[in-house]
Amino acid sequence: MKKLEEKDIKILRGISTGAGIFSLIVALTMLLSIIQLKSFDPLDNPAISSIKEEFDKDPENPVKAEQVRALDLMSRKAYFSSRRQVETGSYLLLAGAAIFILCQRLIAGSEKSIPSLPGERQDQVSGKIRYTKYLAGTVAVLTVAAIISSFMLRSSLPDLSGRNTAKASKEKEKKEDSGRRSAADDFKPDDTNYPFFRGQDGRSIAGGKGYPVEWNGEDGTNIKWKTKVPKNGKSSPVIWKDKIFVTGAEGSDCEVYCLNKNTGEILWSVSASGIPGEPAAPPETDFETGIAASTAATDGKSVCAIFANGNLVCLDMDGNRKWAKNIGTPANVYGYSCSVIMYDGSLIVQFDSNDKVSMMGFDTSSGELKWETLRRGRASWASPVIGTYNGEAQVIINGNPEVTAFNAVTGKELWSIEVLTGDVAPSLALNSKMVYAVTDYARLAAIKPGPGPSIVWQDNMFTSDVSSPVATEDYLFVATGNGDVACYDAVAGDTLWTHYFMDQFYASPIVADEKVYLLDRSGVMHIVKAGPEFEIVAEPPLGEPSDCTPAFSEKNIYVRSRNNIFCISTN
Amino acid sequence: MLAWHAVLFAQDRFPRPEFESGYVYPDHQLPVQRGPVWEYIDLAVLIGALSLASWLALKKRSRQGLVWLSVFSLAYFGFFREGCVCSVGSVQNVALALFNEGYAIPLTALLFFIIPLVFALAFGRVFCAGVCPLGSIQELVGFRPVKLPKAVESVMISIPFVYLGISVLSAATESQFLICRYDPFVGIFRLDAPYTMVIFGALLLLAGIFINRPYCRYLCPYGVLLNIFSRFSQKHLTITPAECINCRLCEDVCPYDAILPSDIVKPVEDPQKERRRFLTYILLIPLFAVAGAVLFSNLSPVFAGLNSNVRLAREIRAEKEDGIIALSKAAIAFKEAGKTENELFQDEINMHQRFRKGSLWLGIFLGISFGLSLVALSTRTRRTGYLPHRGKCYSCGRCFQYCPVQLNNKVSNEKA
Numbered sequence: 012m013k014k015l016e017e018k019d020i021k022i023l024r025g026i027s028t029g030a031g032i033f034s035l036i037v038a039l040t041m042l043l044s045i046i047q048l049k050s051f052d053p054l055d056n057p058a059i060s061s062i063k064e065e066f067d068k069d070p071e072n073p074v075k076a077e078q079v080r081a082l083d084l085m086s087r088k089a090y091f092s093s094r095r096q097v098e099t100g101s102y103l104l105l106a107g108a109a110i111f112i113l114c115q116r117l118i119a120g121s122e123k124s125i126p127s128l129p130g131e132r133q134d135q136v137s138g139k140i141r142y143t144k145y146l147a148g149t150v151a152v153l154t155v156a157a158i159i160s161s162f163m164l165r166s167s168l169p170d171l172s173g174r175n176t177a178k179a180s181k182e183k184e185k186k187e188d189s190g191r192r193s194a195a196d197d198f199k200p201d202d203t204n205y206p207f208f209r210g211q212d213g214r215s216i217a218g219g220k221g222y223p224v225e226w227n228g229e230d231g232t233n234i235k236w237k238t239k240v241p242k243n244g245k246s247s248p249v250i251w252k253d254k255i256f257v258t259g260a261e262g263s264d265c266e267v268y269c270l271n272k273n274t275g276e277i278l279w280s281v282s283a284s285g286i287p288g289e290p291a292a293p294p295e296t297d298f299e300t301g302i303a304a305s306t307a308a309t310d311g312k313s314v315c316a317i318f319a320n321g322n323l324v325c326l327d328m329d330g331n332r333k334w335a336k337n338i339g340t341p342a343n344v345y346g347y348s349c350s351v352i353m354y355d356g357s358l359i360v361q362f363d364s365n366d367k368v369s370m371m372g373f374d375t376s377s378g379e380l381k382w383e384t385l386r387r388g389r390a391s392w393a394s395p396v397i398g399t400y401n402g403e404a405q406v407i408i409n410g411n412p413e414v415t416a417f418n419a420v421t422g423k424e425l426w427s428i429e430v431l432t433g434d435v436a437p438s439l440a441l442n443s444k445m446v447y448a449v450t451d452y453a454r455l456a457a458i459k460p461g462p463g464p465s466i467v468w469q470d471n472m473f474t475s476d477v478s479s480p481v482a483t484e485d486y487l488f489v490a491t492g493n494g495d496v497a498c499y500d501a502v503a504g505d506t507l508w509t510h511y512f513m514d515q516f517y518a519s520p521i522v523a524d525e526k527v528y529l530l531d532r533s534g535v536m537h538i539v540k541a542g543p544e545f546e547i548v549a550e551p552p553l554g555e556p557s558d559c560t561p562a563f564s565e566k567n568i569y570v571r572s573r574n575n576i577f578c579i580s581t582n
Numbered sequence: 583m584l585a586w587h588a589v590l591f592a593q594d595r596f597p598r599p600e601f602e603s604g605y606v607y608p609d610h611q612l613p614v615q616r617g618p619v620w621e622y623i624d625l626a627v628l629i630g631a632l633s634l635a636s637w638l639a640l641k642k643r644s645r646q647g648l649v650w651l652s653v654f655s656l657a658y659f660g661f662f663r664e665g666c667v668c669s670v671g672s673v674q675n676v677a678l679a680l681f682n683e684g685y686a687i688p689l690t691a692l693l694f695f696i697i698p699l700v701f702a703l704a705f706g707r708v709f710c711a712g713v714c715p716l717g718s719i720q721e722l723v724g725f726r727p728v729k730l731p732k733a734v735e736s737v738m739i740s741i742p743f744v745y746l747g748i749s750v751l752s753a754a755t756e757s758q759f760l761i762c763r764y765d766p767f768v769g770i771f772r773l774d775a776p777y778t779m780v781i782f783g784a785l786l787l788l789a790g791i792f793i794n795r796p797y798c799r800y801l802c803p804y805g806v807l808l809n810i811f812s813r814f815s816q817k818h819l820t821i822t823p824a825e826c827i828n829c830r831l832c833e834d835v836c837p838y839d840a841i842l843p844s845d846i847v848k849p850v851e852d853p854q855k856e857r858r859r860f861l862t863y864i865l866l867i868p869l870f871a872v873a874g875a876v877l878f879s880n881l882s883p884v885f886a887g888l889n890s891n892v893r894l895a896r897e898i899r900a901e902k903e904d905g906i907i908a909l910s911k912a913a914i915a916f917k918e919a920g921k922t923e924n925e926l927f928q929d930e931i932n933m934h935q936r937f938r939k940g941s942l943w944l945g946i947f948l949g950i951s952f953g954l955s956l957v958a959l960s961t962r963t964r965r966t967g968y969l970p971h972r973g974k975c976y977s978c979g980r981c982f983q984y985c986p987v988q989l990n991n992k993v994s995n996e997k998a
Contacts, residue, residue, distance in 0.1 A: 101773055112725070136856070136962065139960070142736050146736055146955055146959070148737075157880075160884055460907070463909065504918070
């Protein structure tokens, strides 16, 4: 290459430095644009979401509509102009880098000179011996690394003969026996205690076997007792040992009742009114909801209940008030209906109001608010459920629009996914692998829980509006507000069977003893096999309409109708 | 960085807005299918470029010409043809075709694999000199070369053998094309790649300013084959155009340590000892092969993880046996597809068997390679002049200008 003069080299250095600085600036600008693009999603712009919410409240307002359009257009323009910047920048960077490299090559080429004579000539044999040692050393290191890897990353093969599977099942069973809360979901319903709305952990699965399938509320067949509940309520019964708890309210008078499980005698009734902060008049609610729609919860030490006026009370098992407070009247269009649930000494409240949606955790002993986590979205009427995923106990709620999981102890939000819209009233169904969310006019969705949740399958043929679905490991059952019941393959989402039962379902179906108990609004319990084929077992009538979810305990079924509680028993 | 913007192009998935103004969407524009004519043009360009590189390296001895050829190859095979088809990646197509009857290798891929090897047999590694786009981009940025310590160099050059073996194993078992997946420069050529790969490519280029051709030297799996074929080349680039005068001026100029010095110094070692060492290494080759086979057979479960079905089966089993929820997209899709777990596990077992067999051969290949390297290091050929190492030399022509024989000729020509 022709040697350049000092002046030319200076010019080249100047161009090269300029090109280098230019490339650096372009690279930094691109980097900023990329960061901006990564952090900004025009489809999920909080400003647009907020103005859209306002527009939803006032859909006829043309000014609001224009604002939404203008902001949406601006947001998209900003996004695409950032992308164009990155695109243009890459070509500029390419050009800058090419000029930089060209100048540097020319400078380096010009600087080349005949090398000086190297030092003393090396002995070739000793050089090769040295190479041999290096090579042998490298191979030795690689061999050791390979041996270590082969042991550390060893993976056993599946045993299709079933021996390993059997061993694994035994280990799983052992793990289940060792404690209630282990790394895996070890849900095992109790056959005596039925502590929350839809039973243990709110999953609609009852423990125990031998539940009655034949009764008649009109002629008293297999009706062990029937007790009138003093005040109205849509709350369902919960059970701890030999006590049943329900709530009722009329006007501003809210009460908690305890009944003897064996005789139906009302053991005590405690007022849940007159609490500081309570509104002077009860909030307006839909006739179907009322003031006492939320089911009480118990853990054997306390029984806690919430009412639509925001009164939250916690009693001991003998009816003595431990604490009570008003947490603010949840204002929503149908009336508050979220039931409370308990976990490890905490009372968990899903507070859904037009003004605020949040999750709260109260100490059941003192009533102290341990945590509160604000949520996004709008009020719903569903209740929280408890599941264990990734070794963590989670309170999961069916919100609008997000299904969200919170740490059951700290209340910290763990994961969330947008699923539903509209009026969300059915609670979630769970099994060890998936969470199922449904509401009418939206969809039924199977969600893979955990960080980065995803919708595995969905369907919009059978969607319930009030009744919550129930899931076993293999099947999902949905009872709709127009009388249809559908059974889905819980894993794949295939519809296995459907049946039209003529009457609506508000009560949530319960799976007990391999059967599904579906109570329709007229009071007829449709009992079907919890299997892949539709097989009706019996359809006993209660004789009174009911919208409450039945409770199951020690071979007896407890159903609350409009006015009474029934104990159904064959013993 | 250059390719990041294109990564974002791939995310152009806005749902269509619903206009009330009566706006009519334009028709979809579908790209025209790539015609086979380009494949023939690619082959013609490859053969033309290889012929030109051979002429420039062996006959014309023009470093300048080779640099300009690199610029052309980078522009054509790199940016214009977007790095595909490439000879480096074609190794995998060949491996897949050899071990899977169901796969018909495209003729272009086969020829892109064979032709550079044929040229290597005839003229040395002229493909690396100025035809390979991966080599070209590194060659052009390598303007401040430094030599690495020999210890480091000797350790690093063993990596491509392992990478080649694992890549062939992965392709032969229908698992994945590792070389393409981890090609550090294709993202720059296409302006489309995961940003981690773009960063990897950019770092290699930055390192390549000083450590010339880092990918070619310490990673390129096709380079292993070219290295072997080039050792048997009919003709090869020479440092000096005439007889070497042993001036030693070229001794340290090759950044790739590919210049073999003349062997005119009397050997200091006892020839008997040398012979014994040579024989020992020859006899040890089968032992190395067996050791490699045992070692890599043991590693086969690790390699089996390259296969997506094996990874999926492991995830599903972990869920089934340990309660660790399978959350990957593959696991979710599997559950939706309705395939039974036993079918999946049977696939896993079959794949393990294939990997075990393949790993065994990989171990034998590496064991023999190691043994032959030791044998090569224990032999001594008499050289009266400085020669390029036929396996390691990239035929880049950097050494031409340092040879005074050529300079003297030029001077005498000019005087004449």
